[in-house]
Amino acid sequence: MRIFFGLETDSDTRRALADWRDRYGIAAGRAVPAANFHITLAFIGEVDNRRLDTLCRAVDALEPGPHGGAGKILLDQVGYWPKPGIYWAGPSQPAPELAALARKLQHVGGMVGARLEKRPFAPHVTLYRGCTEPPPAPAVLPAITLAYAHFTLFESQLGRQGASYQALEHWQLEP
Ligand code: ATP
Numbered sequence: 328m329r330i331f332f333g334l335e336t337d338s339d340t341r342r343a344l345a346d347w348r349d350r351y352g353i354a355a356g357r358a359v360p361a362a363n364f365h366i367t368l369a370f371i372g373e374v375d376n377r378r379l380d381t382l383c384r385a386v387d388a389l390e391p392g393p394h395g396g397a398g399k400i401l402l403d404q405v406g407y408w409p410k411p412g413i414y415w416a417g418p419s420q421p422a423p424e425l426a427a428l429a430r431k432l433q434h435v436g437g438m439v440g441a442r443l444e445k446r447p448f449a450p451h452v453t454l455y456r457g458c459t460e461p462p463p464a465p466a467v468l469p470a471i472t473l474a475y476a477h478f479t480l481f482e483s484q485l486g487r488q489g490a491s492y493q494a495l496e497h498w499q500l501e502p
Pocket residue numbers: 329331366367370444456483484485489490
């Protein structure tokens with residue numbers, strides 16, 4: 328199975344992002360279903376059940392400290408990455424606690440063969456895929472707060488309608 332760690336979006340955040348996109352998000356691409364809105368922390372890739380179990384138990388064993396704890400980020404910026412062809416919403420300000428958590432999870436992922444991500448962590452919610460041209464600047468930027476109190480291990484499944492994600496396990500972050 329194909330797995331990754333990430334932050335779920337709650338229904339209010341999903342609705343706010345979808346509303347912003349309906350109003351201001353002009354992009355030539357495929358709109359990601361709001362149910363798929365998430366922030367990837369660490370992409371792991373293909374694992375079997377044994378590696379999945381190893382990974383989960385290693386995450387259980389992490390000290391709570393470096394997790395950073397629960398928090399929130401303000402999604403107040405949009406961007407376009409030509410290579411994956413995605414248009415996204417993310418924070419304009421650095422999110423050091425989230426970056427620390429992402430680093431930790433990538434490191435744990437290395438134990439089950441995940442490739443280490445060389446690029447710096449750039450938290451984002453993908454709004455459109457398959458964008459071949461840079462979208463015009465939006466008239467109004469989003470200003471949407473995503474509060475998080477846990478992170479999630481997702482299974483990513485590719486169906487006829489595109490990708491869908493199932494939450495396999497959650498880990499609480501300290502308040
Ligand atoms: P699709 O690949 O069908 O467009 P998807 O990218 O949403 O759908 P996955 O490829 O399974 O589904 O990826 C799950 C999440 O992990 C997405 O947020 C994706 O951007 C991210 N991701 C995928 N591959 C990598 C990678 N090599 N490095 C970092 N993040 C990745």
